[in-house]
Amino acid sequence: MTDTEKNERPPAEKTPGPGTGVPAAGGLDARLVVERGAFRLDVTLSAAPGDVVALLGPNGAGKTTALRALAGLVPLSGGHLRLDGVELDRTPPESRPVGVVFQDYLLFPHLTALDNVAFGPRCRGASRARSRAQAAAWLERLGLAAHAAAKPRRLSGGQAQRVALARALATHPRLLLLDEPLAALDARTRLDVRAQLRRHLADFEAVAVLVTHDPLDAMVLADHLVVVEDGHVVQEGAPSHIARRPRTDYIAHLVGLNLYRGQAAGHTVRLDDGPVITTAEDLTGPAFVAFPPSAVTLHRDRPTGTSARNLWRCEVAGLETHGDRIRADLTGELPLAADLTTVAAAELDLHPGAAVWATVKATQTHAYHD
Amino acid sequence: MTASPETGAAAGPRTGGPRRPRPLRGGAPLPLLVPALIGLAFLVLPLVALLVRAPWTSMPELLTSTEVWQALRLSLICATAATAVSMVIGVPLAWLLARVEFPGRGLVRALVTLPLVLPPVVGGVALLMALGRNGVVGRWLDSWFGLTLPFTTTGVVLAEAFVAMPFLVISVEGTLRAADPRYEEAATTLGASRFTAFRRVTLPLIAPGIAAGAVLAWARALGEFGATITFAGNFPGRTQTMPLAVYLALQSDPEAAVALSLVLLAVSIAVLAGLRDRWMTAS
Numbered sequence: 001m002t003d004t005e006k007n008e009r010p011p012a013e014k015t016p017g018p019g020t021g022v023p024a025a026g027g028l029d030a031r032l033v034v035e036r037g038a039f040r041l042d043v044t045l046s047a048a049p050g051d052v053v054a055l056l057g058p059n060g061a062g063k064t065t066a067l068r069a070l071a072g073l074v075p076l077s078g079g080h081l082r083l084d085g086v087e088l089d090r091t092p093p094e095s096r097p098v099g100v101v102f103q104d105y106l107l108f109p110h111l112t113a114l115d116n117v118a119f120g121p122r123c124r125g126a127s128r129a130r131s132r133a134q135a136a137a138w139l140e141r142l143g144l145a146a147h148a149a150a151k152p153r154r155l156s157g158g159q160a161q162r163v164a165l166a167r168a169l170a171t172h173p174r175l176l177l178l179d180e181p182l183a184a185l186d187a188r189t190r191l192d193v194r195a196q197l198r199r200h201l202a203d204f205e206a207v208a209v210l211v212t213h214d215p216l217d218a219m220v221l222a223d224h225l226v227v228v229e230d231g232h233v234v235q236e237g238a239p240s241h242i243a244r245r246p247r248t249d250y251i252a253h254l255v256g257l258n259l260y261r262g263q264a265a266g267h268t269v270r271l272d273d274g275p276v277i278t279t280a281e282d283l284t285g286p287a288f289v290a291f292p293p294s295a296v297t298l299h300r301d302r303p304t305g306t307s308a309r310n311l312w313r314c315e316v317a318g319l320e321t322h323g324d325r326i327r328a329d330l331t332g333e334l335p336l337a338a339d340l341t342t343v344a345a346a347e348l349d350l351h352p353g354a355a356v357w358a359t360v361k362a363t364q365t366h367a368y369h370d
Numbered sequence: 371m372t373a374s375p376e377t378g379a380a381a382g383p384r385t386g387g388p389r390r391p392r393p394l395r396g397g398a399p400l401p402l403l404v405p406a407l408i409g410l411a412f413l414v415l416p417l418v419a420l421l422v423r424a425p426w427t428s429m430p431e432l433l434t435s436t437e438v439w440q441a442l443r444l445s446l447i448c449a450t451a452a453t454a455v456s457m458v459i460g461v462p463l464a465w466l467l468a469r470v471e472f473p474g475r476g477l478v479r480a481l482v483t484l485p486l487v488l489p490p491v492v493g494g495v496a497l498l499m500a501l502g503r504n505g506v507v508g509r510w511l512d513s514w515f516g517l518t519l520p521f522t523t524t525g526v527v528l529a530e531a532f533v534a535m536p537f538l539v540i541s542v543e544g545t546l547r548a549a550d551p552r553y554e555e556a557a558t559t560l561g562a563s564r565f566t567a568f569r570r571v572t573l574p575l576i577a578p579g580i581a582a583g584a585v586l587a588w589a590r591a592l593g594e595f596g597a598t599i600t601f602a603g604n605f606p607g608r609t610q611t612m613p614l615a616v617y618l619a620l621q622s623d624p625e626a627a628v629a630l631s632l633v634l635l636a637v638s639i640a641v642l643a644g645l646r647d648r649w650m651t652a653s
Contacts, residue, residue, distance in 0.1 A: 071559050093558040106556040110574040119570070123561035171561060 027051070028175060028207045031079035032069045034062075041065050041231040042079070045209065047224065049084075049174075052201045052208045054222030056215060058250060062231040063211040064103075067177050070209060072096050083207075084174050094123070096175075099168030103180040105160050107152035113139060113163045114148040120171035138166040142200070157185045158193045165200060176201075178210035182217050191368050194220055215254040216290060219243070227254075258336045259290045269367055275334045277360075278309035279367035287367050293327060295364035296338035299357045300348055308359035312336075316354045319345070326350075330358060417635065424632055425625040432629040440607050441615035442633065448523065448611060449591040452530035453538075456587050460538040461580060465568065467539070468546035479543075486536045493532050494600025501528065501601075525602035526609050530591035537590050538583035545579025546572070582645060589641045593634070 027048040034041040041062040047053045055063045068074040070081065072093035081088045088096055099120075107116050114135050121131035139148050142162045152160055161181065168176060181197060182190050198221055201208050212218050218225055219239040226236040229250055235242055243259070262271035264287035269277045277289045297308065314332035321327075326345040328338045338358060340348075348356070398406075425432065432438065466472075467479055485493055501508040501519045511517040519525045553575060557567035573580075595613040602609040604618065612634055620627035 073555050094561050094563055100559040106552055108571055120560035
């Protein structure tokens with residue numbers, strides 16, 4: 001899969017590899033091999049500056065190990081690691097131009113938000129005053145100026161996440177690593193923080209690699225997905241591509257999510273290709289709408305007394321069993337996947353080609369800014 | 371509580387500790403209750419006796435004598451110096467034991483713990499063999515640098531540090547093990563060397579553990595008797611600390627011994643009060 005798509009803007013600064021003979025290509029070029037007992041991680045990653053790559057996979061697949069190897073916290077057993085043309089295989093973590101946002105942020109509890117962010121610049125040689133000035137600028141940029149003097153325990157989950165991001169960015173990394181950046185947040189904060197993080201990652205001019213087990217996070221935040229199972233890459237490509245053609249059960253399960261993009265106006269989102277989805281959230285402008293297949297209810301006849309705000313006429317394109325559920329693949333006004341019990345599928349007499357009405361309650365959709 | 375307007379708003383919280391499970395009421399079986407009360411009496415009675423027999427009237431006079439002040443001053447100075455020595459070399463030792471994998475680590479930990487269980491007199495003899503004028507190392511200190519350690523105030527500090535440092539090392543090592551090593555990793559990804567990470571991140575994080583260990587070590591050093599009298603002797607003003615003074619006084623002037631003991635008891639209670647949050651509330 002060649003996806004080093006041409007980036008409009010050239011990398012800000014190119015650091016030529018010291019006598020490696022390798023052309024000073026910007027971005028990340030890595031093959032990470034880590035052997036630990038019976039477990040072997042072998043993952044190839046490449047990305048151009050400005051790219052956001054998501055490593056997606058089940059627990060224990062080796063995603064976090066890959067991230068730690070990129071940061072230098074785990075030594076490589078083999079392979080190579082080049083960043084902007086510079087070999088980093090043997091570089092200790094403190095000398096790598098890499099920033100990490102850890103899963104539970106690991107903000108230093110004894111330091112204020114400002115001093116947490118100033119820590120990196122200070123360690124990299126800036127004077128005390130200068131590193132604090134830089135830190136203040138980063139906090140300002142992430143909308144945290146009011147919390148500069150707060151200790152981490154006084155920050156909300158979303159604020160702590162942004163302080164962690166500011167801390168990682170303050171060292172001007174050429175590679176930004178994010179380990180489950182949204183996992184520590186509750187469902188409500190998550191939507192907001194995800195949208196903010198998406199904007200910040202879009203602004204970031206170097207390579208960002210994030211690790212997640214949440215397909216929604218991966219699809220919203222990344223332009224390129226690398227699906228890792230049992231230490232190996234099983235599929236990679238653009239999110240839409242992976243969503244269309246899953247190659248393993250795991251990915252099929254992962255992308256078992258209806259995700260749409262359109263223009264929001266109040267409680268509705270008009271999709272780029274026509275249909276309108278009514279949502280619980282009140283938004284304007286470009287937006288995403290997502291809902292799980294289990295949120296879809298199917299009817300053979302046009303339902304009358306339903307409270308669901310979304311009603312589409314569809315046709316069954318295919319049926320598949322997923323454990324004890326049936327996954328119905330629908331085409332028509334809106335392509336979507338619906339989950340129903342085996343009993344319900346039998347009662348509805350579903351078969352490929354059957355005409356159905358699909359309803360989704362507005363409260364079961366999630367809409368958020370693009 | 372009757373229907374006063376406030377009770378409605380403040381429904382629920384009872385006075386006293388929040389969310390602490392209440393112990394079972396009544397019903398402690400006699401075979402447990404009787405030995406428990408005997409045990410309590412055994413521990414408390416001697417202290418009560420000390421208070422009962424205290425020469426309260428002559429107390430001010432006894433406590434203002436030069437010898438008492440000398441001994442108390444020397445005790446405080448030496449215990450503090452021994453604690454400082456223990457911190458400077460004990461904290462890095464604790465870090466080594468907690469954070470670095472090396473062969474024989476279990477053996478090293480056992481050796482560090484040994485002075486905890488070793489009779490202090492044996493420690494004193496061992497120190498003499500090592501650092502005495504004819505000791506394994508002491509003879510070189512003497513002939514090369516003209517340094518004599520036994521029977522000096524420095525000797526008191528060393529004897530106390532030998533006995534007290536394990537308390538600090540054990541306490542700090544425990545705190546280090548409980549502390550999340552990933553903070554150090556986070557610091558390295560920000561450009562900190564391992565030492566900078568230790569100094570700027572780990573040390574502040576484990577400060578409460580160091581403080582608790584230091585207080586324990588200080589209290590142990592203050593009460594040190596066996597190793598001190600063996601290695602440093604009993605010279606008033608130079609090596610005679612409070613415990614030695616108490617022992618000596620008991621033979622000539624028992625009233626003075628009681629008075630001195632009360633001073634040490636007061637210091638111990640103060641230390642316990644200082645550590646209350648850490649040790650006494652352990653559930």
